Amino acid sequence: MQELRDAGVMLRLIYEAMKRKGIDTDAIFSRLGVDEKYVYTEQLRTPHSAQVYFWQAVEDVSGDPDIGLHLGQLLPAYKGQVLEYLFLSSPTFGEGLRRAQNYQRLLSDAANTDFFIEGDNACMVLDAASEEISRLRHFNECFVQGLVIFFQSITDGEFKPSRIEFEHQRDHGLEHAEEVLGCKVVFGADENRLYFPVEMLSHASPHAEPELLDLHERFASEQVARLEKKDIVGQVERIVAELLDSGEVTLDAVAERLGIKPRTLRTRLTEAETSFNQVLADFRYRLARQLLATTDESIDEIVYLTGFSEPSTFYRAFKRWSGMTPIEYRKTAQGKDAMIDAM
Numbered sequence: 001m002q003e004l005r006d007a008g009v010m011l012r013l014i015y016e017a018m019k020r021k022g023i024d025t026d027a028i029f030s031r032l033g034v035d036e037k038y039v040y041t042e043q044l045r046t047p048h049s050a051q052v053y054f055w056q057a058v059e060d061v062s063g064d065p066d067i068g069l070h071l072g073q074l075l076p077a078y079k080g081q082v083l084e085y086l087f088l089s090s091p092t093f094g095e096g097l098r099r100a101q102n103y104q105r106l107l108s109d110a111a112n113t114d115f116f117i118e119g120d121n122a123c124m125v126l127d128a129a130s131e132e133i134s135r136l137r138h139f140n141e142c143f144v145q146g147l148v149i150f151f152q153s154i155t156d157g158e159f160k161p162s163r164i165e166f167e168h169q170r171d172h173g174l175e176h177a178e179e180v181l182g183c184k185v186v187f188g189a190d191e192n193r194l195y196f197p198v199e200m201l202s203h204a205s206p207h208a209e210p211e212l213l214d215l216h217e218r219f220a221s222e223q224v225a226r227l228e229k230k231d232i233v234g235q236v237e238r239i240v241a242e243l244l245d246s247g248e249v250t251l252d253a254v255a256e257r258l259g260i261k262p263r264t265l266r267t268r269l270t271e272a273e274t275s276f277n278q279v280l281a282d283f284r285y286r287l288a289r290q291l292l293a294t295t296d297e298s299i300d301e302i303v304y305l306t307g308f309s310e311p312s313t314f315y316r317a318f319k320r321w322s323g324m325t326p327i328e329y330r331k332t333a334q335g336k337d338a339m340i341d342a343m
Contacts, residue, residue, distance in 0.1 A: 004109040008044025017074040055138040068138025072145025077153035087154045089213040094201030103220040126192040137168045165189035232268045244307040251276040293333035
């Protein structure tokens with residue numbers, strides 16, 4: 001199964017909100033094994049499953065049990081991305097919404113949102129998360145505010161939610177949640193939904209431009225195609241994980257498991273701007289770091305689990321990757337959250 005990932009812009013917006021709120025971001029990133037430089041990595045896409053670890057760390061460090069709700073209030077508007085350009089260059093908000101549906105993956109591999117009309121309201125089904133994450137309170141309450149802020153930004157403040165429904169339960173602060181979100185809110189619903197007046201769909205964009213719209217759609221299609229090319233990396237990593245303890249982690253062995261020729265696999269990895277050796281090295285490094293930071297496995301056992309033939313080879317490789325010996329790394333990283341290499 002392909003690992004789902006979220007666009008790095010989601011993390012960057014939350015990071016900016018955390019700074020505005022005065023949260024100790026260094027403490028959070030220390031727990032997660034990343035830093036500010038990581039947040040601004042070009043073309044960053046973070047594992048979708050890491051949302052669980054991330055929001056737990058943010059709640060623990062902030063001490064705020066409603067941190068998702070409160071950070072959502074401070075999110076900057078989602079700007080400078082092709083999805084924004086699609087909305088602005090479309091003739092109406094509804095047309096922008098329809099076009100953006102075709103390129104949801106640019107925001108998250110897990111996104112599969114839809115919308116329909118129900119009486120005087122339009123309804124967006126916010127299927128923007130996997131089943132586990134869809135009930136994650138902090139994520140949901142922050143994400144929906146980010147969406148509302150974005151819609152307000154591209155409609156010059158005209159967008160107003162009329163009702164929000166969440167899958168997750170809330171046993172406290174119901175009135176506070178409605179005050180923050182600015183509309184009627186229902187918890188424990190079947191789906192995460194955002195309702196807004198149906199007339200909003202016909203709201204005209206003052207920036208509509210057919211030629212620019214064509215250009216933006218081509219650009220969005222190219223970005224999605226680039227992501228699809230990189231899917232092969234996740235498929236190779238999954239098979240590498242299965243083959244590591246067999247000692248047969250070769251390009252030929254992985255290609256056979258994928259049902260393609262080795263030459264085809266090599267070509268597809270080149271198109272994804274990497275190589276088999278690089279994918280294997282990156283996977284081994286992440287696995288080694290995770291085992292060193294979050295387990296008490298012996299170095300000899302980690303050598304075996306990462307597919308090295310002998311300790312000396314592992315030591316040399318790890319020192320080349322990290323600038324530290326495995327023992328030195330373990331001393332600095334031990335006790336950090338299990339997300340340290342999910343990122």
